Amino acid sequence: MSNAAQNARAVFTGVDSSGAVPVEYRFSHAKNGNRHLVVVFANLTAPGEYGWSNGVLNNLRSNILWIRDLFDGENSYYLCKGMDFSLERSIAGLISRVMNALSLTPDDVTMFGSSKGGSAALYFGLKYGFRNIVGSVPQFLIGTYVREDMPGAARMMMGQVTDENVRVLDAVLPELVRSGANRSANIYLVTSPQDEQYQRQVEPFLGLFQGHENFNLVFNDSPLITNHGKVTLRNLPAIMGVLNLLVDGITPRFGLVRNGYEQPERDTSAIDAYLTETSQVRDESFPRPVVVTPAADERVPANAVRFTGSAPGAVRVSFWEDGKHQGTAPVAADGSWAWERANPWGKGRHVVRLFAADANNYQTERTEVIFTALEPEPESAAVAGYAPAPLPVPAPAPRIVLSVTAPAAHQQVPGPGVGFAGYAPGAARVDFQEGGVSLGTCEVRADGAWVWEPGWAWNEGDHFVEAIAVDAVGNASPWVAVPFTLVNAYHVPTQGGYLNQRY
Incomplete structure (x- = not known):
């Protein structure tokens, strides 16, 4: 079993409907009364559209607010629906209400995300004056990116996908940085020249951060980075190190800093009331x-x-x-x-x-x-004492069969990454879990094939993952066990032990 399953922290789910657009969130209380909040924005293909929600942040001592990026069934970069930016304001309102319920200030908050989540972390951190921003491999030309790579998101965000709307969304983040907003923020930007998006989406905009008092570029030129998703994975030790320092009130720079920020006996009635008020249940x-x-x-x-x-x-x-x-x-x-x-x-x-x-x-x-x-009865036999339901009996649901071709059962898999593949004809998606903890999901292609690459590093040792295929109307296959053993993985040491490296 993974460390995430063993050390999972209590998570509250809710929907904040105070703004024009209802926003779904997850929240986890700080350990030992830590006085900090980390806001997590979802990366591309994040499980359930909640970024970094599968255990990688379990050892983080702060309060954690995950915000879901799913509106009308599509991603939004947390910005707009049909060019209406009331979605952005609704998200800003959610963050503000959680922060106030914790009696924190913007100086006690870190915006964090990778890929589109990195873009959101930069945008909300700079525009709304939050002290700390950690963004990995963001996209700066958001309109261009969604038009070329995320057509569903483009239609949802723009309504009409026009050159003018693309231009407006392309300018949102660069113009915010260029304006000098929140120059005193502690910014940590992770990138790599091996990222296929680097030359077009990142490099041309790095100069805009001149004048920001504490802009830090984590630049990884490793040959082991082969694509966009690998940049965050390879920089995970640095990212988690920065997050833990920021949570403790330490910014990685020379000077006098304050450490600690813990009040174990602090009154939590305000945040408890907010969680109850906005509970999803x-x-x-x-x-x-x-x-x-x-x-x-x-x-x-x-x-x-x-x-x-x-x-x-x-x-x-x-x-x-x-x-x-x-x-x-x-x-x-x-x-x-x-x-x-x-x-x-x-x-x-x-x-x-x-x-x-x-x-x-x-x-x-x-x-x-x-x-x-x-004991099952023959199809033609009447069941004594069993009255049929008043509603008509629907036709039998189609049988969904799920097969997993990789990894093979009990296979020794070289780490740190593990890819899954198989077939599920007639299904729309395949969901994965381990130890009762949801891991993620992937789509099934028209030919029945599916591939799922979690994008995180797994702990060494035995794993017991379970998978289920589900069709468009909710019919599901039996759960299929995927036991395997990970070898040659690496671990990230943290103050509380070893970190499960999933993002």
């Missing part, structure tokens, strides 16, 4: 789903288990057992829903937990259903 205002069948402790043939019920105000109901996703059911306009698993349930007692979610991804409290699956 709604208790009273959004009732949990009602289950009609199966009845509590009902005994049902394993191939005749059908869930039905109601969830007014929701758009979908999600089903889980032992922390594993089993399926999703759409909710009709009248609030009714029905769901059957594609495969028969295993014989014995089952405890299924389900919740409903609305269009803004607010969730209900969990409903628990306990039933016992009996």
Whole structure:
């Protein structure tokens, strides 16, 4: 099991709807009352569109606020929808409310991200006056980049993808730097000439930082860097070292500094109230789903288990057992829903937990259903005492089959990176987890093939990753185990031990 699974920190999820655009976030309290906040912006292909959220920051002592970059199903660089920058202002408002709830100031906050998250860290850090900025391999010409490489994001951000809108977005970050905004910020920019985006997206803009009092360029010219994603990976020790120093109130420069910033007994009622107010899980205002069948402790043939019920105000109901996703059911306009698993349930007692979610991804409290699956009955046999549900029985869901071709089971894989590949015909995506911790997801191509490259360094030793394929309507394959052993990895020493190097 990875260190992330063993040392996972408690994380709260929420949706801040105070601004014009609802913003989803995750938050984790500081260790030992540390008086600092790190705001994390998502990189490209970040799991769940939350950057650096798979354990790499577990040893960071500060409060951590992860902000999701998913609006209308697309990335936004945290800037705009249809050239309406109220999205940016909503995100700035979220950061401000969390900061104020912690009784912190902008001097106690670090903006952090890589790739598009690095662009966001620079933008929000400079524009809103935050003291520390750590950005790895950012894009400066945002409009050009999304038009050429992220067409879905381009349409969402611009509405109409025109040369004028591209020009406006291209100017957002360079003009902000050129204006001299927040010259006293401590800026740490990570880049490499081996990054395929360096010559066009980074190098022409480095001169704009002249005059900034503490601009630091971490320039890695290693031949081991072969693409955009490898720059952050190879600079991970330096990045984590800088973050830990900033959290402790130390900026890497000569001069007198203050260390510590810890108040273990500090009153957390303000931030607790904010987390409760904006929690993604709604208790009273959004009732949990009602289950009609199966009845509590009902005994049902394993191939005749059908869930039905109601969830007014929701758009979908999600089903889980032992922390594993089993399926999703759409909710009709009248609030009714029905769901059957594609495969028969295993014989014995089952405890299924389900919740409903609305269009803004607010969730209900969990409903628990306990039933016992009996020996499957022949298809033509009637089940004594088992009344069919009042809703029509849907056609059997298509069977989703997931196969993993790499790494092979129990293979010894040279580290630090590990790539996964396989087939899942008919599926839309493949999700991954280890030790109950979500690792990420990847899309399935039209021919059924999929490839997932996490982009982080794994710890040496044994790993037990699980994968599941899901189609466009929520039908899922059985979970597939991917056990492997990582060799020749490296570790980053930190004050609290060894860091799991995933980003």
